[in-house]
Amino acid sequence: MTQKSNPALFINGTWQTGNGKAFHAENPANGDIIWQGKAASPDDVNAAIMAARNAFPAWAKRDLNERIEILERFAGLLNDHKDALARTISLDAGKPHWEALTEVGAMAGKIAISIKAYHDRTGTRHGDAPGGGQAILRHKPHGVVAVFGPYNFPGHLPNGHVVPALLAGNCVVFKPSELTPLVAEETVKLWQQAGLPDGVLNLVQGERDTGIALAQHPGIDGLFFTGSVPTGYHLHHAFAGQMAKILALELGGNNPLVVWNAADLDAVAHHTVMSAFITAGQRCTCVRRLIVPTAAKGDAMIAAINDYCDRLIVGAPDDDPEPFMGPVISNRAADGLMAAQAKLVADGAKIIREITRPDPARPFLTPGLIDVTDVKNRADEELFGPILQIIRVDSFDDAIREANNTRFGLAAGLLCDDAKLWQRFIHESRAGIVNWNKQLTGASSAAPFGGIGESGNHRPSAYYAADYCAWPVATLQTDKLVAPDAAPKGVRP
Incomplete structure (x- = not known):
């Protein structure tokens, strides 16, 4: 089954043809070409990042409940299209249909889990400040973040980054594995149908060159990656010295x-x-x-x-x-x-x-x-x-x-x-x-996920994703400016 060329990019709310080299994906079970298109060029990547940057102020200021409403519509669409998306996962990644169905179920379940994690671990907290007034903890989104997805869970694992990132108010540029582009395309279409504003989520397809262009672009504020250890090493070295950018890595293990x-x-x-x-x-x-x-x-x-x-x-x-x-x-x-x-x-x-x-x-x-x-x-x-x-x-x-x-x-x-x-x-x-006395491959999304050593950092994609999708702002405040009743020690009256 050979597919026509796909508009491989979704930038600022429109599907576009890439300006990079052509590539395709095969069904691993039979070798049929199931997707083909042109990769995002560096200029295309730049356009996606600029679209996200322009969309960020309005999305970050949008009421949290409005963002949650869009995410919950996306969850409903995942459930409505569960069988079709599972069959796409089977085509792209070769998974049996029964297992692909569990992956789509995990994608839908991620919405409620992310909302709870947002409130539990970030959000806004109020308390009493020393000497009167309020102590308030707020969290702010980073801005524009890149998400790199793997092929083994082409729906669930990038979804584990994208959902909490959007919930926190970030805008996203998503680069899926070049081996599973069809799942990414179908998932982004559901986000579009859910009513996500233009530029908030952008898709760039491609191989290594596209990934390098995205990872090295000065316009991103962070990168969230689930995948192989060698790629994780490359990204870690590429981000060395860039303390202003957050890098969340979930790698592998022996x-x-x-x-x-x-x-x-x-x-x-x-x-x-x-x-x-x-x-x-x-x-x-x-x-x-x-x-x-x-x-x-x-x-x-x-x-x-x-x-x-x-x-x-x-x-x-x-x-x-x-x-x-x-x-x-x-x-x-x-x-x-x-x-x-x-x-x-x-x-x-x-x-x-x-x-x-x-x-x-x-x-x-x-x-x-x-x-x-x-x-x-x-x-x-x-x-x-x-x-x-x-x-x-x-x-x-x-x-x-x-x-x-x-x-x-x-x-x-x-x-x-x-x-x-x-x-x-x-x-x-x-x-x-x-x-x-439990299998290792049944991790709970309601718990942190990740490891120590060279298995990564920040516990990406599960319950602690809220931690790296926003940064804390600690505030002492009162609505009236007043001087103290007495001068401090060492200060003459």
């Missing part, structure tokens, strides 16, 4: 799951598989390292997980029966994961369940289990796909040390029946998300 003294092997298998292979392993909270005991206990756990993997259906989103896993995002991503498996084996890893690629022309991968216990100098990197590395250790002390043996710190989990071991784990683990 996430550990420790399984210890867990009697229910069916539960171990279920929660491990849900943590490792949902979304074809393309969630930043997916487990990358499974840490289990040596000898028979560990063998039994691994066998149960391997048996569960036998039941997973891998296929296209529209297959019948519906699959658990779709393809990874691209042939390039699949090639990289196959190469990573080969390198682990060359370094001494033992394959328990090999990642296979049934059709070399398409990026469908079966889940893989690889024992890397004997691999020396294991690379501390995020393998973003359905590959689970298994590490066997002799003691729970060793398990905690191994779990923390990463420069990242996004997510960690423990499957265990012993509450005392859980108390040790929650105290000693180094991660921003730490779960007990």
Whole structure:
């Protein structure tokens, strides 16, 4: 299915054709071209930023309830178009329809959560000032912010930045992943239908050059990014020394799951598989390292997980029966994961369940289990796909040390029946998300999301997004100017 060229840009309330180079997006399941258009040139990016800058004063001064009304209309439109938008996500990202529906549901749910977070964490506070009068805490929007979206949740994750940014009174220039442009286009159309004023939200599509033009533009007051660690590094370096701009980063992790003294092997298998292979392993909270005991206990756990993997259906989103896993995002991503498996084996890893690629022309991968216990100098990197590395250790002390043996710190989990071991784990683990007897890939939007170390900063996209979308202004005030009754000490009467 080949699409006509799309007007790739939405600037100041109008759909426009970009002046950059042509590019296209493919359905990863079958290779069909589902979107094509021209990227935003540097001049186009400048026009989008100027449109946002011009729209900012009126939007920031607009009554909060009016902004909320528009956001709630957007939530209603998401619910009204839930099935259609989910099918667009399946086309763009290869997700099974059941999973894409949950993504649209999370997008709609983000509105109420963001409103509550705004009132809980920002908004306006009144109190008594020392010596009389009022102490007031207000929050102001930054101005024009850029939002960069990833491909794995092309609707939900950029939405997690855009919604709280608009709620706080910012104007936004949104650059989605070049791999999933269609979801961004359809989402912006719903914002337009919701009545968002011209220039408040602008869309620039494109590849690396468009992203560089947006990130380096002097007219933005901040950038909110969810995506890969290498891109996060690039943005962090690009923003170095620009203290006036806020940079919020949600990156990845080499996430550990420790399984210890867990009697229910069916539960171990279920929660491990849900943590490792949902979304074809393309969630930043997916487990990358499974840490289990040596000898028979560990063998039994691994066998149960391997048996569960036998039941997973891998296929296209529209297959019948519906699959658990779709393809990874691209042939390039699949090639990289196959190469990573080969390198682990060359370094001494033992394959328990090999990642296979049934059709070399398409990026469908079966889940893989690889024992890397004997691999020396294991690379501390995020393998973003359905590959689970298994590490066997002799003691729970060793398990905690191994779990923390990463420069990242996004997510960690423990499957265990012993509450005392859980108390040790929650105290000693180094991660921003730490779960007990729950899958790692089910984070709550009503809580902060993000990690420590090289997993990012500011806890972007979830409940604490309100914190980085506005800046606090502390005020002492009284409506009448009066002198004190007595002169201060050291001042003659």
